Amino acid sequence: MLREDVTEAIRTAVFEELAAVGFARMSIEGIARRAGVGKTAVYRRWKSKLSLVLDLVGAFAAQGLPAPATGSLYGDVRALLEVAAQALSHPVASRVVPDLLVEAARHPEIADAVKAALLDGQQGVVARIVREAVARGELPEGADPDRALDLVAGPLYWRLVVVRTPLPPGYVDDLARSAVAALKG
Amino acid sequence: MLREDVTEAIRTAVFEELAAVGFARMSIEGIARRAGVGKTAVYRRWKSKLSLVLDLVGAFAAQGLPAPATGSLYGDVRALLEVAAQALSHPVASRVVPDLLVEAARHPEIADAVKAALLDGQQGVVARIVREAVARGELPEGADPDRALDLVAGPLYWRLVVVRTPLPPGYVDDLARSAVAALKG
Numbered sequence: 001m002l003r004e005d006v007t008e009a010i011r012t013a014v015f016e017e018l019a020a021v022g023f024a025r026m027s028i029e030g031i032a033r034r035a036g037v038g039k040t041a042v043y044r045r046w047k048s049k050l051s052l053v054l055d056l057v058g059a060f061a062a063q064g065l066p067a068p069a070t071g072s073l074y075g076d077v078r079a080l081l082e083v084a085a086q087a088l089s090h091p092v093a094s095r096v097v098p099d100l101l102v103e104a105a106r107h108p109e110i111a112d113a114v115k116a117a118l119l120d121g122q123q124g125v126v127a128r129i130v131r132e133a134v135a136r137g138e139l140p141e142g143a144d145p146d147r148a149l150d151l152v153a154g155p156l157y158w159r160l161v162v163v164r165t166p167l168p169p170g171y172v173d174d175l176a177r178s179a180v181a182a183l184k185g
Numbered sequence: 186m187l188r189e190d191v192t193e194a195i196r197t198a199v200f201e202e203l204a205a206v207g208f209a210r211m212s213i214e215g216i217a218r219r220a221g222v223g224k225t226a227v228y229r230r231w232k233s234k235l236s237l238v239l240d241l242v243g244a245f246a247a248q249g250l251p252a253p254a255t256g257s258l259y260g261d262v263r264a265l266l267e268v269a270a271q272a273l274s275h276p277v278a279s280r281v282v283p284d285l286l287v288e289a290a291r292h293p294e295i296a297d298a299v300k301a302a303l304l305d306g307q308q309g310v311v312a313r314i315v316r317e318a319v320a321r322g323e324l325p326e327g328a329d330p331d332r333a334l335d336l337v338a339g340p341l342y343w344r345l346v347v348v349r350t351p352l353p354p355g356y357v358d359d360l361a362r363s364a365v366a367a368l369k370g
C-alpha cells in the first residue's frame with residue numbers, strides 16, 4: 001500500500017472500531033488488524049489511541065464547520081444549525097462524541113483534548129457570528145458568545161444525541177428563529 | 186443488616202462503582218463486594234446490571250423533578266432550570282447519564298429504558314408547564330412541548346455535561362429569560 005492508502009485504511013478502521021466497540025474497548029491492535037496493517041504503521045503516525053481519535057475527530061469537526069456570512073443573524077444561525085444537524089446525524093458524532101465525553105468526565109487530560117478538538121472551533125465560529133450581529137446592530141454590545149453557543153448548539157445536541165428522535169420537518173427553521181429570539185431576549 | 190440497609194448499601198455501592206469504573210466495566214460482583222453483601226442479595230432485588238442502574242437513576246430523576254406552579258411561564262421555567270442545574274452538577278448526572286447514553290447509542294433496548302427512566306418524566310413536567318402557559322395565554326395554542334423541552338433542557342445540558350464549564354452568576358435567570366423568548370419567538 002502507498003503511504004496515503006495506509007493512513008486512509010487506518011482512518012476508516014478507527015471509525016469502524018469506534019462504532020463497533022467504543023473508545024474504552026478499542027485497541028491499537030484491533031485497529032491495525034481491521035486496517036490490514038502492522039501495529040507499527042499505526043504507532044509511526046500516532047503515539048496513542050487517544051491522540052489518534054482526537055486527531056481524526058478534530059479533522060472531522062474542522063471540515064464540517066461552515067463560516068456562514070449570510071448578512072443576517074438568522075441566516076448565519078440557520079446555516080450553522082443546518083450543518084450541525086447533518087454532523088450530529090453522522091456516526092462519528094452520535095457514537096464517538098458521547099464516548100469521548102464519558103472518558104472526559106473521568107480524565108481531565110481527555111477533557112482538555114476533546115475541548116480543543118471539538119469545542120474551540122465551534123466557539124470561534126459562533127463568536128464571529130455574534131460579533132458581526134453586534135456590528136450590524138442586531139445584538140446589543142457585550143452579547144456573550146459562550147451563552148450564544150449554548151442556545152444554538154444545546155437544543156440540537158439534546159434532541160439528536162440525548163433524546164435521539166428524528167427532527168420533524170421545519171425543525172431547523174423553527175430552532176433558528178427560537179435561537180435568535182433567545183439571543184435577543 | 187436489615188433488609189432496607191442492604192438495599193441502601195447496594196444503592197450507594199452502585200453509584201460509587203459507576204463513578205469509579207463506569208457502566209460498561211461495572212459488574213454485579215464488584216457492586217456486591219463494595220456493598221459488603223453477597224451477589225444473591227443483589228440478584229434477589231434486580232435481575233441485571235441494567236435494570237439495577239435504570240431503577241436507581243429513574244428514582245433519582247423522579248425525586249429531583251419539581252412540579253412548579255408559580256403562575257408564570259418564566260417562573261415555572263426558572264424553577265425547572267434551577268433544579269436541573271443542581272441535578273446535572275450531581276455525579277449521577279454528570280457521569281452516569283453520559284455513560285448510559287453511550288450504551289443507548291449501541292443498544293436500542295437500553296435506549297428505550299433510558300428514555301423511560303429519564304426523559305418521560307421531564308417531558309411530562311414540561312408538557313404541563315406548556316399547557317398551563319397556553320391556558321394563561323402566554324403561549325399560542327398548539328405550542329410543541331417536545332420543542333419546549335429541547336429549548337429549556339438543551340442549553341443547560343450542553344453547558345454542564347458537554348462543555349463542562351461552571352455556570353457564571355445569573356446564568357439560570359438569563360437562560361430562563363432566553364428560553365421563554367425562544368418559546369414565544
